[in-house]
Amino acid sequence: MKKNVIVAAVAAAVLSACGGAGEKSEKLSSVDWNGMDTTVSPKEDFYRFANGNWMKNNPVPESESRWGSFNEVKDRNNDIIKEILNEASKNDTAEKGSATQLVGDYYYCIMDKEKRAVDGIAPIQSQLDKIDGLTKENLETFLADFHKTVGSTPFGFSIFEDLKDNEVYAVYLGQHGLGLPDKEYYFKQDEKSVETRAKYVEHVDKMFALANVNSKDAGKKILAIETELAGDMMNRVEQRDISKLYNKMAYADIKKQWNNFNWDKYFSAIGVTDFDSVIVMQPKYMAKFNKAIKNMPLSDWKLYFKWELINAMASTLTPEMEQQNFAFYSQYMRGAKEMKEDWKRAIDAMTSSVGDVMGKAFVEKAFSPEAKEKINALVDNLQAALGERLEQLEWMSDSTKLQAKEKMASFTRKLGYPDEWKDMSSLNISRESYAANKMAVNQWQFKDMLDKYGKPVDKTEWGMPAHMVNAYYNPIQNEIVFPAGIMQPPFFDPNAEDAVNYARIGAVIGHEMIHGFDDQGARFDATGLFKNWWTKEDLEKFKAQTGILVEQYNQYTPIEGNDEVKVNGELTLGENIADFGGLTIAYYAFQKSLEGKKEEEINGFTPEQRFFIAFGQIWKGNARDEYLRTQVQTDPHSPTEFRVNGTLSNMPEFFAAFNVEEGDPMRQPAEKIATIW
Ligand SMILES: [Zn+2]
Structure with missing residues (x-):
């Protein structure tokens, strides 16, 4: 009873808020009527019913591999950020370490392609020299330096909350260091996979040539080395099982078992020595690394590190190297036809390095406290x-x-932007070179991570910059996080009717909440601990129901006329559960908002129908075949078509709204309908 009063109170708050917005404009906006293709039956292909005309009229731009709502919003956000960056880069006297100096100088260097062409590989020459100076004796100190400055390879070290004791940080080790996106790329024997490996070899050779680093057969050798390392790695599906990744080992045992590498020397060079256990994510791989240290000739290691360096820094060096990097990773692997404009690439690169500084500038210009x-x-x-x-x-x-x-009631909410922005004033950005700045960022981020060790866990931290068009759930803190970047049309529009907002930002919110209860999230408890809270019987039922979803998505083929490229139901399970459960709770929250209101049709569609159309439209999109092929092998999200049709064909609420009957393509047979959340 008491609970219902609370529900009624908050529901009323939303209604009056929306009513207020409605008074300003003549009428609340609804779904995108022009984007629909009503010649397609909603019972047969709801995705094309909701988006068919939009899809016809919005081909993927040349510089993109896919196009949809998220890209449209990102474009708008980018325009705002571009102005901020342009202004900042004109100022060459800003105080060192200030936001203006950091983003201004960084942007300036990225955009100065002439200087990058002249510099050649000079900005990474000192790193190449270090690799040439690699010996069996200095391997550990070399590797510690490489991890700090360039990247995690051939294994990764990190400081992260202990999944079974999330009040403290722990030391983690795990697999890392492949140039292709997943282990499977090295072993699959189908025609396309064989071709991809051949293209990769070519690409490595071209990059060595462009970097003017002499090495005969570099491509072939790199492929052989990576294949050897990949053999004992876990693939992406295996890594979804958290219990397989959590292997706490006594540090003394690590030193004993993997003794070809001097761990004491490595960790003291890293700067962390005060620990007696390590969480090893892939013990089998670490054993392989230990063997490779002994068996692989030093010359191969040098070649490998040179490739890792060139590959990691490719887009920061000469325009030719950046172009070749694009040709393989974006063109061949994802189908983009031409590079994005320089300033857009700059924003992408800066978002992963100085995202917090940019996010702060963004919300100062573009965030609405009302939203x-x-x-x-x-x-x-x-x-x-x-x-x-x-x-x-x-x-x-x-x-x-x-x-x-209890878990649901314990969600922590983070909305808009962090209460405390990360202080990046000690980051050493200059106008010297893009590559130097990138390495400075790597070092800063590494130190930022190291500084956490031994301190209480920082629960205010955000895992995503505020300007990003995205949201996330973090199981370790049981928190749902929605950056300012996504709090705008078409996701959230104060001038749109409830059916639209509940179906869009509502479904996004629901999606993140349900991540707390997907196949991975459900293994963490209300306090964020990796700890079972299920009875054995319930867990079995849960697995049986989610297994139905795995089978359903395994059948989907995203490329027209190609039955070979299929969605991987296991890889995408968590996201599919979140889509399904998220839309379901958004629907019921929407139903509650309708209570006591007259149901009015617009253009002949009921509020429920408009809700589902609005949902379908959030995932409108076109994608290139190459993109889809890579997506199904690497991305835990299903292609957008199935995020809509796969989700809806399980929902009785949708069947009722559109009178979808048993036997219709948009309705799974009764025995194949999963009931989860
Ligand atoms: Zn998700």
């Missing part, structure tokens, strides 16, 4: 709807339900 308030109220409504769904679940026992509800 944050309204989204906060929507999160309240979604959370209430999830609570009611959990209560009503028929397959789950009361004891597990209690735990699930």
Whole structure:
């Protein structure tokens, strides 16, 4: 009873807020009517029914490998950021370490292609010299320096919360260091995989030539070395099982078992020595690394590190190297036809290096506190709807339900931007060179990570810059995070009707919440600990239901006329669960918002129908075949078509709204309909 009063109160807050916005404009906006193709039946292919005309009229731009809502919003955000960067880069007297200096000088260097052409590989020459000076004796100190300055290879070291004790940071070691996106690329024997490896060899050879680093058969040798290392790595699907990744080992045992490498020397060069256990994510791979240290000739290691260096720094060096890097990774692997404009690439690169500084500048210009308030109220409504769904679940026992509800009630919310921005003033950015700046960022980020060790866990930290058009759930802190970048049309529009906002930002919010209950998230408890809270029976039922979803998505083929390229139901399971559960709770929260209101049709569509159309439209998109082929092998998200059609064909609420009957393509047969959240 008490709970219902609370629900009614927050629901009212949203309604009056939306009403207020509506008074300004004549009428609230609804779905994109022009984007639809009503010649397609919603019972046959809802994705094309909702988006068919948009798809016809919006081919993928030459510089892109896919195009959709997320890109459109990102483009708008980029325009704002571009102005900030242009202004900052004109100022060459800004105080060292200030936001203006950091982003201004960084942007200046990236855009100065003439200087990059003249510099050639000079900015990485000292790193190449270090590799030439590599010996069996200095391997450990070399590697520590390489990890700090260039990247994690051939294994990664990190400081991260201990999954089983998330109040403290732990030392982690794990696999790293392949030039192709996943282990499987090295072993699959189908025609395309064989071709990809041949193209990769060619690419490596070209890059060595462009870098003017002499090495005969570099490509072939690199492929052989990486294949050898990849043999004992885990593939992406295996890595979804957290329990396989959590292997806490006594440091003394590591030193004993993998003794071809002097771990004491390595860790003291890294600067962390005060620990007695390490969480090893892939022990089998670390054993392989230990063997390779002994068996692989030093000359091969040198070649390998040169490739790792060139590959990691490619886009920061000469325009020719940047072009060749694009030709393989973006053109061949993802189907883009030409490079994005320089300033757009600069923003992408800077987002991963000085994202916090850019995010702060972005929200100062573009963030609306009203949007944050309204989204906060929507999160309240979604959370209430999830609570009611959990209560009503028929397959789950009361004891597990209690735990699930506790977890749901314990979500931490982060909306808009961090309470405290990261202080990056000690980052040494200059106008010397793009590559030097990139390495300075690497060192700064590494130190930032090291500084955490031994301190209490920082729960205010954000894992995504504020201007990003995205959102996330972090199971280790049981938190849902929505950056300012996504709090705008078409995801959230204060001038749009509820059906639209619930279906869009509502489904995004629901999606992130359900990540707390997907096949990975469900293994973490209310406090974020990697700890089982399920009864054995309930867990089995959960696995049986999610198994149905795996089978469903395994059938999907995203490239027209190609039955070989299939969605991987296991790789995408977590995202598919989140899409399905997220839309379901968004729907029920929307239903609640309709209570006491007259249901009006617009253009002949009911509020429920408009809700589903609005959802379908958030995932509108076109993608190149090459992109889809790479996506299904590497991306845990299903192609957008199936994020819509796959989700809806499990939803009785959708069947009712569009009168979809048993036997229609948009309705899974009864025995294949999963019931999860
Ligand atoms: Zn997700």
